[in-house]
Amino acid sequence: MAAADNKAKIEAFFTSLTGKISDHVPQIVAETATEYYKENILQGIDVNGLPFEPLSEDYQKHKKRNPDKIMYLNGFLFASIRPSEVSSSRVVISAGSQMVPYARIHNEGLTVNTTAHIRSFKRNTYKYSKKGKRGKAVSTQDVKAHDRHMNYTMPRRQYMGHAAELNTRIMRRIKTLINTK
Numbered sequence: 001m002a003a004a005d006n007k008a009k010i011e012a013f014f015t016s017l018t019g020k021i022s023d024h025v026p027q028i029v030a031e032t033a034t035e036y037y038k039e040n041i042l043q044g045i046d047v048n049g050l051p052f053e054p055l056s057e058d059y060q061k062h063k064k065r066n067p068d069k070i071m072y073l074n075g076f077l078f079a080s081i082r083p084s085e086v087s088s089s090r091v092v093i094s095a096g097s098q099m100v101p102y103a104r105i106h107n108e109g110l111t112v113n114t115t116a117h118i119r120s121f122k123r124n125t126y127k128y129s130k131k132g133k134r135g136k137a138v139s140t141q142d143v144k145a146h147d148r149h150m151n152y153t154m155p156r157r158q159y160m161g162h163a164a165e166l167n168t169r170i171m172r173r174i175k176t177l178i179n180t181k
Helices: 002-043 057-062 076-080 103-108 164-180
Strands: 082-086 091-094 110-118 121-128 134-143 146-154
Touching: 002 076, 002 082, 002 091, 002 164, 076 103
Parallel strands: none
Antiparallel strands: 082 091, 110 146, 121 134
């Protein structure tokens, strides 16, 4: 009789989990991943817990806001990290928007090695008032057509992606959910 009792208890336990898992787990995954990725940006570490590559000296000199944070200037990238799809079979966390088109470049890195062909044009020089308003053009300069060579590498600072620490946090929260309900 004890074996039948245990079987009934086990079946009841798994039946009670069915609703919990399909209803709550995707939301737990979405919230935990979003928090984790935002923490990475604030702490200046990538998904593997390693520090981001430092800013270039030139950029560091000119960075006025948040000079101590590598991936945080005005908070647009940080604010753009959000769950874009949450369903029982899939959770997608995305970053970027029209205001933050550079989100993917920061996460994956970019190398630009190209030549831009600049057409000839006239450059105007303006006189400014004491209040800083631009007046009429004072003079013009002819700029000849030329080629501009660009060779630039944006380092990869992966703040989003698969991570062992993230999986551990998600599992901890799911186990807490299962044990409390």
